[in-house]
Amino acid sequence: MAYLTLKGINKIYPNGYHAVHDFNLQIEKGEFIVFVGSSGCGKSTTLRMIAGLENISKGDFLIDGQRANEKGPRERGVAMVFQSYALYPHMTVYDNLAFGLTLQGVDDDVIEQRVNSTAAILGLTDYLDRLPRELSGGQRQRVAVGRAIIRKVDIxxxxxPLSNLDAKQRVTMRSEITQIHRETGATTIYVTHDQTEAMTMADRIVVMKDGYVQQVGTPYDLYFNPTNMFVAGFIGEPPMNFxxxxxxxxxxxxxxxxxxxxxxxxxxVLEKYEGKEVVFGFRPEAVRLINSNYEVGNAYKMNCVVELVELLGDNTNVYVDIYGVNSILKVDPHESPEINTALEFSIPYGSVYLFDKETEKRIKLKNTK
Known part of the structure; x- marks a missing residue:
């Protein structure tokens, strides 16, 4: 039996707004699950229902086989890290970490041991006597994470949690949270709109749109086998070309x-879709530029005109016009073309995607798993 089970979960507000529709998911003990999607898709609402901060309008939420719909946050044994750091500004790092344990009546010597061990995990040992205003954004976020893990809960x-950090801090904190997850073994549910965070941290990803689950799978599944155009366009950077x-x-x-x-x-497949409109898709990084040193085999050739070039160091994003359609090619930086030049490239047969234009669902091809 799964550790956490969400069966037909719905959230309907008093004004009639239906925020989450028939959410179904089984989560194993110790899994790292990421809910991802654009703003307003229902991912944070679902998380708050799991936490007990929002009532479940319809459906069942089970923890280790026991219905938990009516249980409060404390009874569910969860710890939550919010987008805002939610630190007590007048308390030191030590006191912020210790506060929850103090409320629980934990002995002072146990509190000290757990604060010190948690600070060591998060690299906060040298900052225990500082106030939150004396810390960087990344350090404050570590304290917020520390307040959660110090309670030794299962969920x-x-x-x-990383939305208020700069790009460099986000990369660092991603790896730190992943490492903390490995060390604690706690079941973790993480909400983000950043697909890079989802791809690099998750055991499985839940992609949501307009309150509906679009696909659940490993990062590999979602990248190589998207179930529809939304998932195909959301997962991957730059997004898939259509x-x-x-x-x-x-x-x-x-x-x-x-x-x-x-x-x-x-x-x-060809007979089924004969005369019908479809969408041809390929990822920017799947292409190869065609030149005199490259022999094309088992691939489609296409022509385009270069409109913009972005050199990013490890690769170059080339914005092109393909027969009137704006697209992006991701190429070797040493092959960066000139603006306003014609370009020929190839797409391997195995890297091609096809979608039904009406339903936006992926059409099964020979390379589909």
Whole structure:
């Protein structure tokens, strides 16, 4: 039996707004689960229902097989880290860490031992006598995480904990939270709008849109086998490129550039979608620029015009016009092209995606797992 079970969870507010629709998920003990999606998709609302901070309108929430809908936050044995640090400004780091244990009536010597061990894990030993205003943003976030893990609960809930940090601090804290998870072994549910955080930290990711779960899977599953256009476009940086077209006689004709789909699609698929509009997709990093030293095989050739070039150091993002469609190519920085030049590139057959334009669901191709 799963450690945490969400069965048909719904959240409907008094004004009739339906924030979360039929959310179903089973979470194993010790898993690191990330809820990801754009603002307003229902991920934080779902987390707050798990925490007991929001009532569940319909459905069942079980902890270790026991219904927990009516239990308060303390009874559920959860610790939560919020987007804001929520530190007591007049208390030192030591007192902030110790406060929850003090309320529980824990002995002073036990508090001291647990504060010191938690501070050592988070690199806060030298800052225990400082006030929050004397700390950097990253250090304050560590204190907030420390207040959660010091309680030694079985479930950690984190709601956008890194959103107030700069880019460098976010990278550091990502690795620190992942390491803390490994050391504590606690079941962790983490909410973010940042797909990079989701991909680098999660055992499994739950992608949400407009209150609905779009897909649940490992980072690998979501990247290579997205179930629909939303997931395909949300996971990956830069996002997947999409080109709309129509299948006619097994050919995808994109502005007079014919793409023979028989290389990637079975005859049953081609017959089913004959005469229908579809969306051709490929990831920016899947392409190879064609030059005299590169022989194209088992790949589609395409032409484009370069509109903008962004050199990022380890790669270059090339913004191009492909037959009137704005797209992005991710290429080797040593192959960076010039603006306003024509460019030819290839997409391996195994890197091609096809979607039903009407339903936006992925169409099963030969390379689909």
């Amino acid at each position: 950690f809930l984190m709601d956008e 080109i709309e077209s129509r299948i006619e006689n097994g050919i995808l004709n994109i502005s007079n550039n014919p793409i023979d789909l028989s290389y990637v699609a079975d005859s049953e």
